[in-house]
Amino acid sequence: MTEQKLLLLISGRGSNLRAIQRACQNGDLPARISAVISNRPNAAGLAWCREAGLATRVIPHQVYPDRASFDQALAAAIDDHAPDWIILAGFMRQLTDSFVQRYVGRLINIHPSLLPAFPGLHTHQHALHAGVRWHGATVHFVIPELDAGPIIAQGIVPILADDNPETLAARVLDLEHQLYPQALRHLLRGDCVLKNDRVVWQRGYQSPDFSGCNPGGSA
Structure with a gap:
């Protein structure tokens, strides 16, 4: 099976990110993490990524005047890596409808x-x-309505x-x-x-x- 590219979005410690990376490394997941993007410069998960050799990028939401402009910058950064899947792993931002529609069917989240x-x-x-x-x-697909996308697993x-x-x-x-x-x-x-x-x-x-x-x- 062709190895697929994952791009993960985080805001905090990135514990789910680490679980996904372990699954990639031990062959349980036919994928690799191409990059990790955070909206918070001090997210603890970024330090772990750097130690693990994963590419990281910070797009601080505070510097953008509104949610739409932040999402545009985030989408541009994602597209630079051309991932197969965009995985939300503790990403504490509500995404705009236009962002979600851009990646519909490829945007996955886990909700507690x-x-x-x-x-x-x-x-x-x-x-x-x-x-x-x-x-x-x-675990569910992301749609514009908050936490309401089609369920993959529970x-x-x-x-x-x-x-x-x-x-x-x-x-x-x-x-x-x-x-x-x-x-x-x-x-x-x-x-x-x-x-x-x-x-x-x-x-x-x-x-x-x-x-x-x-x-x-x-x-």
Whole structure:
């Protein structure tokens, strides 16, 4: 299979970035990371990228007068690398409709909840407040509507009696580190495709299942 190019967008520590890079290096993911772009110069993930030998670029959103002009600069930087896929890995910016449409079908995100439940921020706090028994993460295609794109894969963790937002967040993050690379692997191999705004799984394949505090996934 031809190696595909990933470009990752980050705003913080880049823990999902590191999980994806490990999957690329050990052959689980038929891809390489061509570049990492951040909107925050002090993002901790950038230092790790430089140590790992990954190309990085900073496009600070604060220097642009509005969201549209920032997105134009971001798109130009992305296109310089001509990636096959654009992967949001803790990128804390809401993208404009025109940006999303430019990369429709190639723009992927992971969200720390079982969408469509709890879109947006503070998902762990909302889950605890709602009293639900299960929480988790969702890998999905990005569309203009926030956290509402076609779902590629989901994973779940139980909510424990003594959970607080921090303990729940840590368990969900552990889940994300396994769910995201596995979901991307299926997507890059063509095991699932986006068709008529839905994710369709090819015969013989199904969305990977993840559950529990130490989740595992299907091949």
